[in-house]
Amino acid sequence: MHNIQEEHFAVDGVPAVLWTSAGSDADRPPLIVIGHGGGQHKTAPGVLHRAHRFVSSGFAAVCVDVPNHGERPTDERYQSIATEIQAAASSGGDLAALLADFHALVAEQTVAEWRAVLDHLDAGPVGYWGVSLGCGLGVPFVAAEPRVRAAVLGLGGASAAATLDAAARIAAPVEFLIQWDDERVPREQSLALFDAFGSTEKTLHANPGRHADRLPEHELDSTVRFFTRHLMPH
């Protein structure tokens, strides 16, 4: 049994939450940064489910509210872009491309915020887990942050040139998830993003399902083994 401790904190006003094993003797277990999805927040059910699984597998986990999400105030600039995207999409615009450009813009802010959180926690080896919005923001974060030694990304595509450039700079092992029937991210864009990762070790996992369908539980098992392989001392 694991006694999981949940600690809320903020770095430069950015709210975050850290999960650790209360009963653990290990000092500084490897840390998994979880990037939440669009419209979610740092303690959304899917985030909590993964955080608890990571902690019970010997890791610590942290999640940071993305601007305009969770406890963060409304950001008028992002809000107006999001509204424009919704309007463009409902009149037949290329939703995937608009979202990818938007994620690249938000990432200019979140990469610095997440790195400040790692500094605050004095993090050693880090794993990153994020799909959808968590992939759009995760690709530039993983590319920029050498403490990240392994990343699970997915449900995102490569329509933005900035995303492709960042993906090519990633050298850490990547496990990349595709929902085979994703109605929001065109399959060929997902495959192109997987193609673009500069990592020597990268694995693509595709399962049937639409964008927001629950990922198979065996993928979380696989994620835990992937992080264990790359982050745990042998």
Place this chain on the structure above:
Amino acid sequence: MHNIQEEHFAVDGVPAVLWTSAGSDADRPPLIVIGHGGGQHKTAPGVLHRAHRFVSSGFAAVCVDVPNHGERPTDERYQSIATEIQAAASSGGDLAALLADFHALVAEQTVAEWRAVLDHLDAGPVGYWGVSLGCGLGVPFVAAEPRVRAAVLGLGGASAAATLDAAARIAAPVEFLIQWDDERVPREQSLALFDAFGSTEKTLHANPGRHADRLPEHELDSTVRFFTRHLMPH
């Protein structure tokens, strides 16, 4: 430690080999049928490696020599087609399509032979593992044989209509392997074959590498867990 017993036998003159755990008390563990690759045979190093891993994970394993391979006599008909394929390929023919048609032809014989081996062994729940030639012959076998409850297939494509038809008839869970830089099987044909499987549960795993490159060892770990999930009593 596992003491692995290797028993050679033949069914209607077709040579096969069965691996079981000598020290096991379990009666009739689930059986994994391994389909060997082109130019290989029932005790090729890659087959042995997987067979031993399966047995040490609680399964039995069996592999049957494909016609024109291993201990089987030269089949003049297959030999002349193989020679034609080599000639066509070296003069710019579509190697993948020619091979797929050839595999579909050979499968007309091997499906019956492998089913006879299952009968001979009085097999209960069966898993199938086969890539490349083992996929070309495996797809029609898995489609035809209800005792197969889970299949790992890969390094094969869907250029032959017979293969697509058989894939669509498969209902068992499938884990499908792609070598991302496969120079023999066009990527889009691999993706089309994955697409075609009728299975509700199917997972695509792609890793960097060319057709004959060694599969990552973590894929064999994944295979064992996949078979355990679907074949072992809970």
